[in-house]
Amino acid sequence: MVQSLRKLGLTLGTAALLACAAPVAQARPAQEGAVGIGGDSVVAWSQLPAEARATERLIRVGGPFPYQKDGSVFGNRERLLPRQSRGFYREYTVKTPGVRHRGARRIVCGGRQPTQPEACYYTQDHYASFSRIVQ
Numbered sequence: 788m789v790q791s792l793r794k795l796g797l798t799l800g801t802a803a804l805l806a807c808a809a810p811v812a813q814a815r816p817a818q819e820g821a822v823g824i825g826g827d828s829v830v831a832w833s834q835l836p837a838e839a840r841a842t843e844r845l846i847r848v849g850g851p852f853p854y855q856k857d858g859s860v861f862g863n864r865e866r867l868l869p870r871q872s873r874g875f876y877r878e879y880t881v882k883t884p885g886v887r888h889r890g891a892r893r894i895v896c897g898g899r900q901p902t903q904p905e906a907c908y909y910t911q912d913h914y915a916s917f918s919r920i921v922q
Contacts, residue, residue, distance in 0.1 A: 830909055830918040838882040839909055842894050843920065846879055849902045854880045854889055861895045865914050868895065869906075877901055881909070894920070 832840065845852060852858060861876040868876065876897045883890030891913035896904035908917040 828916070828918045829921050832920055832922050835909060835920065836881070836892075838884070839892065839894060842879050842881045843907060846894065846896055846904065846907070847902055852879065853882070856880070856889075858901065867914070867917055868897070868908060871897055881911075 832843065835843070850858070857879045858877050860874050861878040862873065863871070863876055876895050879894045879896070880889045881892035881894055883892055892909075892911045893913070894907055894909055895917070896907040898905035907920045909920055910917050
């Protein structure tokens with residue numbers, strides 16, 4: 788094993804640190820992986836954090852939203868969501884307890900009518916990955 792680590796340029800200390808960190812990196816509640824084009828990762832609505840469920844309810848009734856940028860067009864620059872014309876997706880902030888700014892959590896919904904989205908996606912890492920919300 789030591790020879791394998793040396794080939795990778797790792798010390799035993801670094802390998803131990805990585806081994807300890809790996810379970811933490813995988814323990815991401817309400818997210819089962821990154822969504823690629825086609826949206827292959829899903830999260831049940833009931834498994835979302837309470838703040839995300841509250842945001843999703845606000846989306847369906849049209850607000851009022853706590854942040855000025857809520858409801859603004861999401862450009863999908865990361866190209867992780869299915870491709871659609873500009874203006875199809877809108878983003879909404881999911882409050883993060885203990886954070887005084889908007890935080891990294893969002894719900895992005897797509898559809899012709901904002902209160903009746905065709906699909907909604909949850910991200911807890913500011914658009915690095917998405918999970919499609921299912922009922």
